[in-house]
Amino acid sequence: MPAVARRSATRRSECPISGALDVIGDRWSLLIVRDLMVRGFSTFKDFQGSGERIATNILADRLLKLRRSGILTARRDAEDGRTVHYRLTEKGIDLAPAVLELLLWGARHESRGDTCSVVRVIAQNREVMLREVRRRWRERDLRPLQSGGRWMLNEILERQT
Amino acid sequence: MPAVARRSATRRSECPISGALDVIGDRWSLLIVRDLMVRGFSTFKDFQGSGERIATNILADRLLKLRRSGILTARRDAEDGRTVHYRLTEKGIDLAPAVLELLLWGARHESRGDTCSVVRVIAQNREVMLREVRRRWRERDLRPLQSGGRWMLNEILERQT
DNA sequence: CAATTAACTTGCAAAGTGCAAGTAAAGCCT
DNA sequence: AGGCTTTACTTGCACTTTGCAAGTTAATTG
Numbered sequence: 001m002p003a004v005a006r007r008s009a010t011r012r013s014e015c016p017i018s019g020a021l022d023v024i025g026d027r028w029s030l031l032i033v034r035d036l037m038v039r040g041f042s043t044f045k046d047f048q049g050s051g052e053r054i055a056t057n058i059l060a061d062r063l064l065k066l067r068r069s070g071i072l073t074a075r076r077d078a079e080d081g082r083t084v085h086y087r088l089t090e091k092g093i094d095l096a097p098a099v100l101e102l103l104l105w106g107a108r109h110e111s112r113g114d115t116c117s118v119v120r121v122i123a124q125n126r127e128v129m130l131r132e133v134r135r136r137w138r139e140r141d142l143r144p145l146q147s148g149g150r151w152m153l154n155e156i157l158e159r160q161t
Numbered sequence: 162m163p164a165v166a167r168r169s170a171t172r173r174s175e176c177p178i179s180g181a182l183d184v185i186g187d188r189w190s191l192l193i194v195r196d197l198m199v200r201g202f203s204t205f206k207d208f209q210g211s212g213e214r215i216a217t218n219i220l221a222d223r224l225l226k227l228r229r230s231g232i233l234t235a236r237r238d239a240e241d242g243r244t245v246h247y248r249l250t251e252k253g254i255d256l257a258p259a260v261l262e263l264l265l266w267g268a269r270h271e272s273r274g275d276t277c278s279v280v281r282v283i284a285q286n287r288e289v290m291l292r293e294v295r296r297r298w299r300e301r302d303l304r305p306l307q308s309g310g311r312w313m314l315n316e317i318l319e320r321q322t
Numbered sequence: 323c324a325a326t327t328a329a330c331t332t333g334c335a336a337a338g339t340g341c342a343a344g345t346a347a348a349g350c351c352t
Numbered sequence: 353a354g355g356c357t358t359t360a361c362t363t364g365c366a367c368t369t370t371g372c373a374a375g376t377t378a379a380t381t382g
Binding site: 013016018020030094095097102109110115149 | 173174175176177178179180181182183184186187188191192195211212213214231252255256258259260261262263264265266267268269270271272273276280310
């Protein structure tokens with residue numbers, strides 16, 4: 001079996017959007033990607049405590065499917081043999097622009113509360129955000145970009161000067 | 162009941178990404194949005210013939226949910242009382258950046274065949290594409306931006322000069 | 323006015339989801 | 353060494369959603 005994702009029997013058409021949705025078009029996959037991308041999560045336990053209360057069997061299933069799709073990889077911790085660290089692949093981190101746009105859309109249209117000002121800053125600094133997300137991925141910098149609903153924007157925008 | 166989408170009992174968290182996925186995080190919703198956005202589709206029949214073979218009960222269900230979420234509206238045709246025309250709302254057309262990024266990701270990582278050159282052009286003209294999508298929506302211009310896998314790129318890029 | 327068409331609805335089997343409980347292997351504690 | 357805890361799952365089961373085929377209703381066409 002090759003390392004590349006099998007183009008499975010469930011593929012519906014030649015459209016790239018359709019292809020993308022075949023892989024990440026469900027209620028959970030992109031939340032796992034989000035946790036890896038902006039929250040600095042990496043273990044099963046982390047994902048479990050994510051706030052959306054994913055069932056453990058579904059989580060295990062999605063991690064497997066995402067691994068099979070080449071979006072993330074798993075490696076056992078060298079020091080603690082119990083824990084497995086998941087990490088986005090290049091293909092996985094490449095979802096960042098799509099995730100960012102979904103975030104902005106969700107914040108504009110689906111959020112209650114005071115996300116507005118934060119979102120404006122993010123919207124006006126898309127490229128900065130994306131570069132930072134990718135940099136942290138590349139350098140294995142697991143510090144969260146966002147945690148407990150708070151974004152680390154100052155830190156990111158300062159770095160840019 | 163207000164005109165705005167109810168924030169339903171199925172909402173999982175305060176995260177905007179999660180909120181977005183609660184509404185469009187399934188295998189079909191964004192395909193309907195795509196059909197409306199770039200293929201110039203507007204009727205039940207159109208969506209049915211989309212290539213991905215959505216079942217009619219699921220299609221009806223998704224159209225209802227998308228309507229309830231304020232992503233699209235339905236209006237009966239003035240001349241032919243049988244057909245219903247669906248149309249994206251402002252909130253719906255505002256999904257364009259997210260859909261575009263998913264398209265680019267899908268094309269980069271999930272497509273077989275020769276989408277590469279087309280995708281490069283689209284990737285390098287994101288803003289032009291998005292402006293055109295929105296313009297067509299605003300002016301109710303139903304000509305497809307893409308049809309049968311072929312993108313009308315010349316037409317769009319020329320308009321830009 | 324019979325046939326056709328558009329937009330659904332219904333019935334049902336199969337697949338997927340969510341919850342609670344259980345398991346296996348590794349680590350920690352004394 | 354032996355028992356408790358932790359991590360990452362797996363299992364069982366009720367419930368929901370999906371997919372397919374067939375049917376329905378209302379409007380239009382010939």
